[in-house]
Amino acid sequence: MSHQLEGRRGRWVVAAPLALAVIVALSVAGMATARTAKSCGTVTLNEQAWAGSTANTYVAKNALQMIGCKIKITQITEIPVYQAMANGKTDAVLEDWQHVDQYKQYITKQHSVVMGGSNGVTGHIGWYIPTYLMQQYPKFKTWKGLKGKESIFKSPESGSQGMFLGGDPSYVQKDQQLIKALHLNFKFVSVGAEPAQVARWSQLYRQHKPVLFYWYTPQYLNLQYKLSEVKLPKRFKGCQDDAKSGGSVAKYKCAYDHIVLNKVFSAKFAKSGSPAYKVLKRFSWSNKDQEQVAKYIAGDHLNPDKAAQKWISANKAKVNKWLGK
Amino acid sequence: MSAATDYAAPALVIPAQRPWWRGRVGLVVLVVLAILIGFLGWKNTRPWPDSLVWNALPGYLDRFQTWLSDSRNAPNPSFVFDVFNGFANFLDNLVSWFTSFFDKLTWVGTTALGTLVVARFGHWKQALGVLAAFASFALIGLWEESIQTFSLMLAAVGLSLLVGMPLGVLAGRSRRFNNFITPLLDAMQIVPAFAYLMPVVILFSVGPGAAVVTTMIYAVPPAIRITALGIRGVAPNTVEAAAAMGSTRMQTILKVQLPLARRMLLLAVNQTILFALSMVVIAGLIGGPGLGDVVTNGLYSNPALALLGGLAIVIMAMALDRATESMADRTDPARRHLTDRKKRRLRLATLACTAGVGLAVGLGYAFGAGGIYSGRTAQERLLGYVQKGLDYVQNPATWIFHITEPIGNFIVAHGLTPLNSFFVETPWFVMALGLVAIALIVSGPRPAVITAVMVGTIGFIGEWATSMETFAQVLVATGMTIVFGIALGVWAGESRTVDRVLRPINDVLQTLPQLVYIIPFIYLMPVSQVPGIVASVLYAVPVVIRLVSNGIRSVSPEAVEAAGAFGATRRQVLLKVKIPLARDAIMLGVNQGVIMVLAVVVIGGLVGSGGLGYQVAQGLQRNEFGLGVVASIAILALGIALDRTTQGRARTRQERAT
Numbered sequence: 001m002s003h004q005l006e007g008r009r010g011r012w013v014v015a016a017p018l019a020l021a022v023i024v025a026l027s028v029a030g031m032a033t034a035r036t037a038k039s040c041g042t043v044t045l046n047e048q049a050w051a052g053s054t055a056n057t058y059v060a061k062n063a064l065q066m067i068g069c070k071i072k073i074t075q076i077t078e079i080p081v082y083q084a085m086a087n088g089k090t091d092a093v094l095e096d097w098q099h100v101d102q103y104k105q106y107i108t109k110q111h112s113v114v115m116g117g118s119n120g121v122t123g124h125i126g127w128y129i130p131t132y133l134m135q136q137y138p139k140f141k142t143w144k145g146l147k148g149k150e151s152i153f154k155s156p157e158s159g160s161q162g163m164f165l166g167g168d169p170s171y172v173q174k175d176q177q178l179i180k181a182l183h184l185n186f187k188f189v190s191v192g193a194e195p196a197q198v199a200r201w202s203q204l205y206r207q208h209k210p211v212l213f214y215w216y217t218p219q220y221l222n223l224q225y226k227l228s229e230v231k232l233p234k235r236f237k238g239c240q241d242d243a244k245s246g247g248s249v250a251k252y253k254c255a256y257d258h259i260v261l262n263k264v265f266s267a268k269f270a271k272s273g274s275p276a277y278k279v280l281k282r283f284s285w286s287n288k289d290q291e292q293v294a295k296y297i298a299g300d301h302l303n304p305d306k307a308a309q310k311w312i313s314a315n316k317a318k319v320n321k322w323l324g325k
Numbered sequence: 326m327s328a329a330t331d332y333a334a335p336a337l338v339i340p341a342q343r344p345w346w347r348g349r350v351g352l353v354v355l356v357v358l359a360i361l362i363g364f365l366g367w368k369n370t371r372p373w374p375d376s377l378v379w380n381a382l383p384g385y386l387d388r389f390q391t392w393l394s395d396s397r398n399a400p401n402p403s404f405v406f407d408v409f410n411g412f413a414n415f416l417d418n419l420v421s422w423f424t425s426f427f428d429k430l431t432w433v434g435t436t437a438l439g440t441l442v443v444a445r446f447g448h449w450k451q452a453l454g455v456l457a458a459f460a461s462f463a464l465i466g467l468w469e470e471s472i473q474t475f476s477l478m479l480a481a482v483g484l485s486l487l488v489g490m491p492l493g494v495l496a497g498r499s500r501r502f503n504n505f506i507t508p509l510l511d512a513m514q515i516v517p518a519f520a521y522l523m524p525v526v527i528l529f530s531v532g533p534g535a536a537v538v539t540t541m542i543y544a545v546p547p548a549i550r551i552t553a554l555g556i557r558g559v560a561p562n563t564v565e566a567a568a569a570m571g572s573t574r575m576q577t578i579l580k581v582q583l584p585l586a587r588r589m590l591l592l593a594v595n596q597t598i599l600f601a602l603s604m605v606v607i608a609g610l611i612g613g614p615g616l617g618d619v620v621t622n623g624l625y626s627n628p629a630l631a632l633l634g635g636l637a638i639v640i641m642a643m644a645l646d647r648a649t650e651s652m653a654d655r656t657d658p659a660r661r662h663l664t665d666r667k668k669r670r671l672r673l674a675t676l677a678c679t680a681g682v683g684l685a686v687g688l689g690y691a692f693g694a695g696g697i698y699s700g701r702t703a704q705e706r707l708l709g710y711v712q713k714g715l716d717y718v719q720n721p722a723t724w725i726f727h728i729t730e731p732i733g734n735f736i737v738a739h740g741l742t743p744l745n746s747f748f749v750e751t752p753w754f755v756m757a758l759g760l761v762a763i764a765l766i767v768s769g770p771r772p773a774v775i776t777a778v779m780v781g782t783i784g785f786i787g788e789w790a791t792s793m794e795t796f797a798q799v800l801v802a803t804g805m806t807i808v809f810g811i812a813l814g815v816w817a818g819e820s821r822t823v824d825r826v827l828r829p830i831n832d833v834l835q836t837l838p839q840l841v842y843i844i845p846f847i848y849l850m851p852v853s854q855v856p857g858i859v860a861s862v863l864y865a866v867p868v869v870i871r872l873v874s875n876g877i878r879s880v881s882p883e884a885v886e887a888a889g890a891f892g893a894t895r896r897q898v899l900l901k902v903k904i905p906l907a908r909d910a911i912m913l914g915v916n917q918g919v920i921m922v923l924a925v926v927v928i929g930g931l932v933g934s935g936g937l938g939y940q941v942a943q944g945l946q947r948n949e950f951g952l953g954v955v956a957s958i959a960i961l962a963l964g965i966a967l968d969r970t971t972q973g974r975a976r977t978r979q980e981r982a983t
Binding site: 047049050051054074075076077078079080081083084086087089090099101102105106109110112155156157159169170189190191192193194195196199200202203204206207220244294297298301 | 391394395397398399522523526527530531532609610611612614618621622624625626627628629630708719720721733734737738742840843844845847848851852853854856930931932933934935939942943945946947948949
């Protein structure tokens with residue numbers, strides 16, 4: 001028993017000074033951060049997973065901080081964030097890829113969320129191949145050139161057919177319908193969420209192999225990889241983009257439309273009279289602007305705040321317009 | 326007839342050793358052959374008939390969700406929602422109270438508090454571990470996020486144990502309650518969180534409260550199950566003896582059953598922590614702040630940062646796990662005999678620790694350290710290293726890639742694709758009858774009926790083809806999990822060294838968010854389905870290992886000694902004594918293995934396994950609530966069918982007896 005006690009005292013002798021030493025060392029290394037808040041109050045912005053959304057959120061954050069707002073950032077996924085805005089737990093989403101069902105339910109019916117208009121960026125979805133492949137087969141400029149050449153895109157899971165690499169399951173898509181409607185001999189292969197899809201096509205890109213996949217702009221990776229779009233049939237009236245709406249494949253036989261990316265706000269926030277609401281309502285920039293900031297963040301791994309400040313200091317006029325100066 | 330033969334007739338009948346092919350194994354092989362004939366003869370001609378599908382279900386579910394949201398967001402919502410609001414607010418406040426408490430302590434004080442609490446109530450070695458953990462959060466540059474996650478976990482794990490342990494005791498004492506609650510627990514663990522995230526958000530809104538609720542749904546079941554197993558493992562004659570000496574029921578529970586089940590209770594705490602931490606990423610999707618967001622956003626724009634975030638989660642899990650273990654060790658009744666001198670010493674230690682925390686907080690304020698560590702971190706440098714590693718993995722010119730790529734392609738071309746078409750293209754009635762027949766042969770009539778109902782449900786809700794696709798993969802993953810899990814579990818149960826090596830690996834596999842290591846893996850084996858299977862095996866194996874090795878080690882030493890006294894070799898002791906006596910734990914291991922494989926089907930959907938996982942993911946992300954729920958029901962049905970089919974005759978008999 002006494003031996004045990006001796007042991008314990010021994011441990012204390014070791015542990016206590018060690019702990020203190022580390023703590024003191026850490027406290028000398030660390031510094032305090034001071035926070036200030038002014039009349040604007042706290043505004044909650046929602047950031048989503050893709051880099052473009054991070055760019056919007058942090059540029060808006062740093063702009064709003066210039067007029068004394070305190071910013072909180074939530075990171076709630078696309079659909080549940082509507083409920084967050086309905087409860088006033090999140091004030092604004094600065095980039096929404098046309099969630100039509102949610103518009104109907106929360107904006108039109110419940111009036112718990114309000115539409116904030118375009119953020120200036122247009123999204124475009126399409127079929128893409130690496131540019132080196134396009135140079136090798138110039139016929140691939142349009143979908144007709146793919147006909148008969150599908151087997152070039154063969155992969156272990158597509159058997160004798162070519163592989164069409166589908167997009168993130170959470171994105172708007174109709175590629176299975178398009179393949180059927182265009183009578184192409186492709187097997188639609190989904191490799192899951194966007195990071196997984198990127199892993200797959202970028203690996204083939206690195207090996208200089210053929211690959212055809214669902215992709216979109218604006219996307220910071222477009223600055224890193226050289227990709228070319230395969231033209232799909234022209235749009236016609238009533239042509240659908242989202243396979244969710246069902247019906248015959250003929251309804252989908254056209255290129256994806258250009259998508260206006262919207263800002264949406266919590267109704268409570270819109271009615272609050274906060275100066276931040278007016279600023280965010282005016283917030284608008286171009287595809288190029290967004291891609292630039294997204295590349296700072298995702299390509300160059302700059303801290304999002306620093307990336308935003310870098311862009312703001314180079315684009316003062318735009319920011320001042322938002323701020324109403 | 327002579328008298329002699331009359332006499333001889335009733336003599337000992339020794340059943341002849343039958344060759345394996347005349348036993349159950351042979352029958353199963355026959356059934357599989359029959360299905361194979363069905364497959365080869367009528368391939369792709371008889372999918373599940375449309376007339377036997379109930380199409381309206383997803384629509385009803387969607388309408389239910391719309392109704393729920395509309396009534397929730399109406400100008401004057403019903404008072405029912407106030408109850409949910411109240412509960413969510415309570416949880417929100419609890420979590421933010423923890424966060425601001427740590428904030429007030431400054432990061433220096435928080436570190437000191439964590440370290441000294443463990444030093445005082447646990448063991449100094451673990452205290453140093455906690456110190457290292459806090460220091461690494463600071464060094465990684467994720468202090469704030471780590472503390473947010475830590476606060477969330479404190480609330481979620483605490484509440485899970487508060488709910489789970491009493492229910493576990495109840496389930497351990499009453500077979501009836503246990504039989505009632507088991508399917509519920511199965512459902513809570515198997516139904517993917519993606520399926521119920523939206524209703525949770527509508528009821529509890531977003532934020533830490535909703536995150537705690539979601540985490541609890543997943544973390545309570547292991548607390549209940551393992552507690553119950555521990556209580557049931559206490560020898561009945563001990564309980565009878567306590568009763569004979571006039572103990573009340575409460576006394577029996579508190580003084581006999583709980584102390585004797587200490588080992589298992591400890592495992593329950595440990596597993597609850599690990600299960601809760603494996604929900605960090607999902608909690609992040611609905612506003613549970615902290616490391617989850619670092620991982621999710623990192624995956625899209627900075628994978629190296631996602632890996633660091635995952636690392637912080639793992640460090641937290643290991644520190645918490647070891648710290649709680651050392652604290653529980655101190656409560657061991659065998660070591661609780663306090664002498665006066667010891668008491669005095671402990672009181673002094675308490676004083677010293679309190680003073681230490683006070684000093685640290687004082688120092689923190691004196692040096693102006695805020696709640697968030699914002700000094701120099703090693704993040705940039707660490708990100709550099711990790712990125713280098715990732716770049717290597719992503720480079721298709723390395724020799725590793727030249728080995729891994731063909732392996733992946735081979736598995737898909739010669740394993741998964743044929744298996745997939747076998748399940749999907751066989752005429753539905755042949756496959757259904759075959760599965761039921763196998764359940765009948767292996768486990769008896771009642772499991773067979775349940776399997777039939779489950780298989781029927783899958784077809785009826787219109788998920789036949791997708792379910793068969795998933796089933797093929799789940800079968801492969803489950804098989805691998807059980808083989809590796811039992812083998813390694815037994816080995817770890819026998820050898821302390823193996824246990825010591827495996828334990829940190831298990832912790833990493835159980836808590837590191839799967840996407841963090843599966844996405845780099847895709848670069849090495851760029852082919853769909855394989856990453857999903859790898860993810861499920863790696864996630865499920867640790868639980869099987871833990872339960873099996875614990876079971877092996879919990880076998881009473883008397884039994885082992887007795888066998889040794891009879892001259893049994895080590896192998897004989899293991900095969901004839903330990904494994905049979907640890908059967909309950911091994912069976913629980915197998916069962917949990919199946920459940921865990923199914924629990925990550927959705928992750929599979931996110932990395933290209935298709936099938937049900939893909940549908941569930943779409944359910945949340947594309948607002949197809951009904952579709953997501955229906956796919957989850959199919960996953961659950963698959964799980965129950967698999968569980969019943971594999972339960973074997975013994976458990977069936979046991980259940981009938983009670």
